[in-house]
Amino acid sequence: LIHASYAAAHGDIAEVLVCMFGPTSDDYGFLHRGTRVRKMHSSYRSTFRTIGDTPVATVTRLGIKHIKKNYNPRRKDRKVKILPYFNEKVTMMYYYPHMKAEVLDSLVDMGYKGIIIVGTGLGHVNRELYPALERARDRGVSVFMTLQTIWGYVHMFVYETGRDMMALGVVPLGNMLPEVAWVKLGWVMGQTDDQAEVKRMMLTPVNDEITEREPYDGYLVYQGGVPEMDEFVRKFRK
Template identity: 40%
Template sequence: MIDIEEGDLIKIKKDGVEYKGTVMPSIDDTIVLKLENGYNIGINIDEKTFIEIIKSKKEIDSSILDNKNQDLTAKEKGLPNVSVIFTGGTIASRIDYKTGAVTSQFKADEIIKIIPELSDIATIDTDQLFNILSENISPKNWVDIARAVYDKIKKGSYGVVIAHGTDTMNYTASALSFMLRTPIPVVLVGSQRSSDRPSSDSYVNMICATKTATSDIAEVSVVMHGTISDDFCLIHKGTNVRKMHTSRRDAFRSINSVPIGKINYPDLEINLFSDRYKKRDEEDLRLYDKIEEKCALIKFYPGCDPGIIDFFVEEGYKGVVIEGTGLGHVSSAWIPHLKQDIPIVITSQCLNGRVSNRVYDTGRMMIKAGVIDCEDILPETALTKLMWVLGQTKDLEEVKRLMRTNMRGEISKSTGYIF
């Protein structure tokens, strides 16, 4: 059999049918090809099979290196500079066809090369801050990202895009919303399916995120698919967004608020749904990167032992957020355990709607115990906000005041229409 390597572009003829594609990791006498339509096919090779190498992997790699840099083309067009910071996640991943697992393998410059449309939007510079899946993101990483964004803005970036895993992207988005005061757009983007899959949403998401980074929306936002089709992406405020489905391409939704807007694809026209966002150059650049990591988010459930609160206090935690039931309640057996010298914040498991501890007796007892109810703030956002607030002050009364103050759009004035 002809000597071929992974990455070669080849043609196979068998049983009167011709196949053309790129050689993928293969086993035994079967060659796996990625066809031009993006799908993969396995072809069993025998003595009657004809194989022709159209272009070797070395030739393909050489042609990519010889191509004129797309950033220079964008510069020649006088387009604005957008910095893309890669942190890992599915958008920077590919399938390992030997194991079937998805791992973070792409480098930043590789992704930019395979999305040439970006050169029609902006001059792109890329940084690989780290390359980890989002479940491994920690509060320390939030600080690293915030500092990297701050540096990019100081150096003159017109907009910043952060490529991030989707599973914890809402935590990072809300944390950055409190840590940064930005005069330019800061956009988080990810994908539900790895970039080398035919059904990947990464290309459209990245293109729409880059377009948003050149807009007037100068705050932290999340840009992801608005439907399962490639027709538009939604722009979500960083403090109001949540991943609502494990695998659908339109998994992200704004909670208790409408999205800021949407970006139609492929014309990239931005339609705004709200004018309640910071405009470009409205704020001066500031970085508030001190956070208190020792905060916990716990979920109340029937029969849950209230001693869990005492446990966190004894372990040295500086604050606790509780996902309560309905209007923000816990069992009456919890009341004595809520009287702590650390802030106890109450949110709701319901997501939509507001916490109100003035309706039922249990709620009023919780207020007397000193809990902090935070209107319609999301539990994850309450956690990142509490970490940030405790990084600014340890005074309990000031913590209560700040947690109840709408700072970055995390608390709405009233509960209204839900998108």
């Protein structure tokens, strides 16, 4: 809380940020961009991680050290444009093997206008859902694809099933996190119900919810049990 208060009072970053522990100690906190942060452990103190990128900055009681150079700085005019719109008829569907078409059909029948699919691999569901995807498209439902892997990009051109789904109207969302995609879709559909405009707005980044590339240090998940990892950990954990 002290780090967050310091960043809000003295920092020059004008964005929605999450300030949480860097290490498990209180030495410093990370400032994570709101569109790229996720809680990755139920109880670990330094559980919040920037996914597919680096945090924006670190913060201590003495100051802020920027990690990223591209951020939105404070302006002197303090003029803010707020678009407080949200369509609650959007949902998120986590795909699992052998999912039946009736699951997707039921969402459409209940009047949902936008659906975020959290797909496997590069962004896939099984062929059993094809008829339901076609019915959703024909009824004007906007359907988008994100990933269960969390890290990485949706690549629906690689395999036949991905290309089939795009032909059925499913739109890949790059490396947008599933929860972020749900929030953005609700916000977008609160402003327009035109499908072409919904697609355009979803694919137009507001603040790095989709990035052009993943930096070399944007995916760091250490795996225990291997000698090089044990040697690295021993330097910090005696």
